[in-house]
Amino acid sequence: MINPNYYCVIMAGGIGARFWPMSNSTTPKQFLDILGEGRTLIQKTFDRFTRVCPKENIYVVTSKNYRDITKAQLPDLADEQIILEPYRRNTAPCIAYANHKIKTKNPNATVVVAPSDHVILKEDVFIDVIEKGMASVSENDWLLTIGIRPSFPNTGYGYIQYDEDRVYAQNNSIYAVKTFTEKPELEMAKSFVESGEFLWNAGIFMWSLPTIQDAYMQHIPEVEMLFQQGDGLYNTPEETEFVDKIYQVCKNISVDYAVMEKAQNVKVYAAEFGWSDLGTWGSLYELRKKDDNRNVITGNHVKTYDTNKCIINVPKNKVVVVQGLEDYIVVENNDVLLICPKSEEQQIRQFVTDVQVDFGNKYV
Amino acid sequence: MINPNYYCVIMAGGIGARFWPMSNSTTPKQFLDILGEGRTLIQKTFDRFTRVCPKENIYVVTSKNYRDITKAQLPDLADEQIILEPYRRNTAPCIAYANHKIKTKNPNATVVVAPSDHVILKEDVFIDVIEKGMASVSENDWLLTIGIRPSFPNTGYGYIQYDEDRVYAQNNSIYAVKTFTEKPELEMAKSFVESGEFLWNAGIFMWSLPTIQDAYMQHIPEVEMLFQQGDGLYNTPEETEFVDKIYQVCKNISVDYAVMEKAQNVKVYAAEFGWSDLGTWGSLYELRKKDDNRNVITGNHVKTYDTNKCIINVPKNKVVVVQGLEDYIVVENNDVLLICPKSEEQQIRQFVTDVQVDFGNKYV
Numbered sequence: 001m002i003n004p005n006y007y008c009v010i011m012a013g014g015i016g017a018r019f020w021p022m023s024n025s026t027t028p029k030q031f032l033d034i035l036g037e038g039r040t041l042i043q044k045t046f047d048r049f050t051r052v053c054p055k056e057n058i059y060v061v062t063s064k065n066y067r068d069i070t071k072a073q074l075p076d077l078a079d080e081q082i083i084l085e086p087y088r089r090n091t092a093p094c095i096a097y098a099n100h101k102i103k104t105k106n107p108n109a110t111v112v113v114a115p116s117d118h119v120i121l122k123e124d125v126f127i128d129v130i131e132k133g134m135a136s137v138s139e140n141d142w143l144l145t146i147g148i149r150p151s152f153p154n155t156g157y158g159y160i161q162y163d164e165d166r167v168y169a170q171n172n173s174i175y176a177v178k179t180f181t182e183k184p185e186l187e188m189a190k191s192f193v194e195s196g197e198f199l200w201n202a203g204i205f206m207w208s209l210p211t212i213q214d215a216y217m218q219h220i221p222e223v224e225m226l227f228q229q230g231d232g233l234y235n236t237p238e239e240t241e242f243v244d245k246i247y248q249v250c251k252n253i254s255v256d257y258a259v260m261e262k263a264q265n266v267k268v269y270a271a272e273f274g275w276s277d278l279g280t281w282g283s284l285y286e287l288r289k290k291d292d293n294r295n296v297i298t299g300n301h302v303k304t305y306d307t308n309k310c311i312i313n314v315p316k317n318k319v320v321v322v323q324g325l326e327d328y329i330v331v332e333n334n335d336v337l338l339i340c341p342k343s344e345e346q347q348i349r350q351f352v353t354d355v356q357v358d359f360g361n362k363y364v
Numbered sequence: 365m366i367n368p369n370y371y372c373v374i375m376a377g378g379i380g381a382r383f384w385p386m387s388n389s390t391t392p393k394q395f396l397d398i399l400g401e402g403r404t405l406i407q408k409t410f411d412r413f414t415r416v417c418p419k420e421n422i423y424v425v426t427s428k429n430y431r432d433i434t435k436a437q438l439p440d441l442a443d444e445q446i447i448l449e450p451y452r453r454n455t456a457p458c459i460a461y462a463n464h465k466i467k468t469k470n471p472n473a474t475v476v477v478a479p480s481d482h483v484i485l486k487e488d489v490f491i492d493v494i495e496k497g498m499a500s501v502s503e504n505d506w507l508l509t510i511g512i513r514p515s516f517p518n519t520g521y522g523y524i525q526y527d528e529d530r531v532y533a534q535n536n537s538i539y540a541v542k543t544f545t546e547k548p549e550l551e552m553a554k555s556f557v558e559s560g561e562f563l564w565n566a567g568i569f570m571w572s573l574p575t576i577q578d579a580y581m582q583h584i585p586e587v588e589m590l591f592q593q594g595d596g597l598y599n600t601p602e603e604t605e606f607v608d609k610i611y612q613v614c615k616n617i618s619v620d621y622a623v624m625e626k627a628q629n630v631k632v633y634a635a636e637f638g639w640s641d642l643g644t645w646g647s648l649y650e651l652r653k654k655d656d657n658r659n660v661i662t663g664n665h666v667k668t669y670d671t672n673k674c675i676i677n678v679p680k681n682k683v684v685v686v687q688g689l690e691d692y693i694v695v696e697n698n699d700v701l702l703i704c705p706k707s708e709e710q711q712i713r714q715f716v717t718d719v720q721v722d723f724g725n726k727y728v
Contacts, residue, residue: 021683301722301723301727303715303718303719303722305711305715306708314701317699318699318700318701319385319699319700319701319719319723319727320700320701320702320703321700321701321702321703321704321715321718321719322702322703322704323702323703323704323705323708323711323715324692324704324705324708325703328688330703332701335681335682335683336682336683336684336685337678337682337683337684337685337696337701338684338685338687339684339685339686339687339689339694339703340685340686340687340688341687341688344670344687344688347669347687351667351669351685351687354667354685355667355683355685358665358667359665359683363665363683
C-alpha cells in the first residue's frame with residue numbers, strides 16, 4: 001500500500017565530469033544507461049521510488065539545461081514535478097526549493113531525498129529500508145540519513161560515525177550519529193573501516209517536511225528565509241522569475257555541511273543494499289560483468305588481443321581493435337576518445353578542463 | 365631535356381593492409397597523404413617521374429576498383445594511361461600488360477617501373493639515378509634494378525648481392541648481380557649488412573622494352589605469350605574483354621621471382637636517396653618529425669599526458685586524450701580504432717582478417 005503522504009525528491013543537477021567523455025555537460029551520467037541495462041540511472045532511480053511514493057509525488061530537481069532530457073526520459077512526470085534550478089548551488093538550496101514546492105501540496109509530507117545517479121543492486125532491500133525509514137521519520141522529528149557498511153577504505157566518500165549504544169527501539173538499524181567526516185585520507189579511512197563504527201554517507205535523506213524546515217530555519221536561516229519569501233508564488237506563473245532572482249544571491253552549500261553536520265536530531269539507518277555512487281570508472285568496472293579476460297566491454301564491434309582488466313566503452317557500431325593493454329580505460333563518445341590507465345582516472349577532471357581550454361565547450 | 369623515348373610504369377595495385385585502419389581496401393596506402401605533406405604517395409611518385417619522362421608517357425597500373433581514385437588524384441593522366449587489371453596477379457603480369465600497351469606507342473621505349481607507395485626523401489639524387497640508369501639501359505640490354513645501401517638488418521626486405529669486381533665502366537654504381545634473397549631471417553640479414561656486399565631490393569626497375577620482353581619470353585613464356593595474343597587489341601575497344609579473359613588464367617607471380625632471379629643480364633644500381641617502402645607503422649614513425657615526447661601525431665585535437673614514442677593518427681577534428689602510453693600505435697579512420705604496441709604491428713594483418721570475418725568487408 002503506497003502512502004499518499006510520501007514524497008520523493010530526486011536530485012539530478014550533476015554535470016558528471018568524471019565519466020567524460022561518456023558523460024559530458026550535454027548528457028551527464030544520470031541520463032546515461034551506464035550499466036547497459038536498457039534504463040538510464042535517473043530512470044532506474046525513478047522506477048525504484050514509484051514502489052514507495054505515488055508517481056505524482058516524485059519531484060526531480062535539475063538544471064534548466066536538462067529540462068528536455070528529463071522530460072524525454074521520464075515522460076510520466078508532469079511539468080510541475082520537474083523543478084528547474086537557474087544556477088547550480090549545491091544540495092542545500094536544491095532541497096529548500098523542493099521543500100517549498102511540496103509544502104504547497106502537502107505541508108505534512110514525509111520526504112525522501114536521493115541522488116539520481118547512484119546504483120542500487122539489491123532493490124528489494126533498498127525499498128524495505130526506505131519504507132521503514134519513511135515510517136520512522138513520519139513518527140519522529142528526525143533527520144535520517146542512510147549509512148552504508150563500508151567494504152573498503154574508500155577515500156572518495158564521506159563517513160558517518162554512529163553510536164552503537166543509542167539505537168532506535170523499533171528498528172535496530174537506526175542509530176544516533178556521533179560525527180560526520182568528509183573524504184578522509186587513506187590512513188584515516190582505514191582506521192574508520194577497521195573500527196566498525198563508521199558508515200559511508202550515501203546522500204539519501206528522509207524526514208518530515210516540518211522537521212527539515214525547522215532544521216533549515218535553525219542552521220541555515222538565510223537560505224530558508226529566501227525561499228519563504230516565495231510562499232504563495234510556487235506553482236504560479238511568478239515562480240520562475242522569483243526563483244531566478246533568489247538563486248543569484250543564494251549561498252552555494254551542501255545540505256550535509258549546512259544542516260546534517262550541525263543538527264542534533266540526525267539519525268543514521270545502517271544498511272547494505274549493493275550501493276555505489278558510481279563516482280569513478282573503477283567503481284563502474286567493479287560493478288559490471290567481466291569477460292574471460294576480465295575486461296568490461298560496451299560496444300558490439302570490439303576485439304581485444306592480449307588485453308586484460310580494461311574497461312572499453314565505445315559506440316555500438318564502432319570497430320575497435322585493442323592489443324596489449326592492461327588496466328586501461330578506453331572510452332569514445334561524441335567524437336571524443338580517451339585512453340587512460342585506470343590508476344590515473346582521477347586526472348580525467350584535468351583532461352576535461354584542458355580540452356575545454358584548448359578546443360572549446362563543445363567537447364566537454 | 366626530357367627524352368621522349370622514356371616511359372614510366374607506376375604500379376598501384378596494392379591493397380595496403382599493414383596501415384589499417386588508416387589504409388583500407390577502399391583507400392590503400394598509395395592514395396593517402398601518409399606523410400602529411402599535402403600530396404598522396406602516388407601523387408608524389410607521379411610528380412617525381414614527370415622530371416624524367418614526358419607526362420603522356422607515364423602509365424599507372426592498378427585495379428579496376430581504383431580507377432576513380434586514380435583519375436581524381438592524377439587528373440593529368442589520359443584514360444589510356446591508366447591500365448586496369450581485372451584481378452590481382454602480382455608484378456609479373458602487371459609489367460607484361462604495361463609492356464604490350466607501351467609497345468603500341470613505341471616499340472623501342474626505355475622504361476622505368478616503380479611502386480606507387482614508397483617514400484624518397486632525396487628527390488634530386490633519385491632523379492639523377494633514374495636518368496643515369498635509363499641512359500645505361502637504352503644502350504645495354506640490361507635488366508637494371510635499384511639496390512639501396514642497407515642501414516640496418518631489416519628482415520622485411522629482399523636483398524641483392526652485387527659483384528664488386530664487375531662494375532660498369534661508365535657508371536661506377538652499376539654492378540653485376542650475384543644473388544637475390546627474399547626476406548631473410550634476422551641472423552642472415554645481420555651478416556648481409558655486415559658483409560657490405562648486399563643491397564636492399566627497392567623494386568624499381570629499368571630496361572628497354574625489347575630487353576624485358578626477351579627476358580619474359582625466355583623465363584616466363586606462358587605469361588608473355590598470353591599477352592602477345594592481344595597484340596592488335598591493346599588500346600582498342602576489345603582490350604578490356606581480352607584482358608579480362610587472359611587474367612583469369614594468368615599466373616600469379618612476381619617479376620623478381622619470375623625474371624630477375626633467373627636472368628643473366630641483371631644489374632644493380634647501388635644508390636642511397638632516402639628510400640623507404642613505408643611497409644610498417646614503425647618505418648613511418650622513423651620518417652616523421654617527432655614532438656618533444658618523441659610522439660608522431662596527426663590530428664589537430666590530440667592531447668597526450670605521460671605518453672612517449674607513440675604514433676597517433678586520427679581525424680583532424682577528433683578530440684583524443686591519451687594518458688600513459690609508450691611505444692603504441694593509436695589510429696582511427698573510417699569509424700575504426702586500433703590501439704596496438706608498435707612491437708606488435710606485424711599482427712595487424714591478422715586483425716584485419718579477424719575484423720573482416722567478424723564484422724564484414726566494410727571495415728577493411
